[in-house]
Amino acid sequence: MAKQKHYVVWVGNNPGIYTNWPECQSQVAQFKDAKYKSFDSKAEAERAYQEGWKQHWGKNKSEGKSLNGATKGSKSKTPMSTEEIDYNSISVDVGTRGNPGPIEYRGVNTQTGEVIFEKGPISKGTNNLGEFLAIVHSLAYLKREGSNKIVYSDSRTALKWVREKQVATTLERDESTKEVWDLVDRALQWLRSNHYDNPVRKWETQEWGEIKADYGRK
Numbered sequence: 001m002a003k004q005k006h007y008v009v010w011v012g013n014n015p016g017i018y019t020n021w022p023e024c025q026s027q028v029a030q031f032k033d034a035k036y037k038s039f040d041s042k043a044e045a046e047r048a049y050q051e052g053w054k055q056h057w058g059k060n061k062s063e064g065k066s067l068n069g070a071t072k073g074s075k076s077k078t079p080m081s082t083e084e085i086d087y088n089s090i091s092v093d094v095g096t097r098g099n100p101g102p103i104e105y106r107g108v109n110t111q112t113g114e115v116i117f118e119k120g121p122i123s124k125g126t127n128n129l130g131e132f133l134a135i136v137h138s139l140a141y142l143k144r145e146g147s148n149k150i151v152y153s154d155s156r157t158a159l160k161w162v163r164e165k166q167v168a169t170t171l172e173r174d175e176s177t178k179e180v181w182d183l184v185d186r187a188l189q190w191l192r193s194n195h196y197d198n199p200v201r202k203w204e205t206q207e208w209g210e211i212k213a214d215y216g217r218k
Helices: 021-028 042-051 127-145 156-164 175-193
Strands: 006-011 016-018 035-039 089-096 101-109 115-125 150-153 200-202
Touching: 006 021, 006 042, 016 021, 016 042, 021 035, 035 042, 089 115, 089 127, 101 127, 115 127, 115 175, 127 150, 127 156, 127 175, 156 200
Parallel strands: 089 150, 150 200
Antiparallel strands: 006 016, 006 035, 089 101, 101 115
C-alpha cells in the first residue's frame, strides 16, 4: 500500500496539516505567495509545521542534517536545490486516467493558480507526452505574447525531450494514438523551427510542494 502523504500549509487560507492533496490545494490555489509542502509521515509534517516554512520551503537544508537537526550517517539524501520559485512564470501539469490512457494538460499562472490554457481530453497518451505538449504549448503561447517568463514542469523526462527536440516513448503509432501523435509531431516541428529565450525549469516538488497546475489525481 502506498504511504499516505501529509500536506503542510504554512501560508494559505487556513494554515495547518492536511491528509490529501485536494484539501491542501483548496487552501493554496488562489492564495498569493502560498507556502506548502508534502511529507511522507504525520510526524514529519507536524515537526515541519511547528518549525515553520523558512526551514523547509524553497530553501537549501544543510547537508548531513535531518529535519530535527540531528547529524545523519554517511547515507545522506541528495542536497536540495537553493533555487527560489519565480512566481512570474507558467506552471504546467498533465492529468491522466491510466498510463497510457486519456490525458489532458494545462498551464497556470504560478502566482495565482489561474488557468491560462488547457487541452483535452486527448483520447490516448502518456503522462510524459502530456507534460511535453504542455511545455511546448507554454513556449508557443509566451512567444506570441512576447514574454520571457519561466516555464515550470515537474517531469524530468519531458524537460529532456524539449531540450533535445525529440521524444523517446514506447507508445505505438496506431489509430488509437493518432490524436496525441499528431500533436506531438506539431510540437516537435515548432521546437525545431522556432527560437525562444524562456527558461524551462524543473519544479522541485520535494521542496516546494505540488506544482500549481496539479490535477490532484494522486
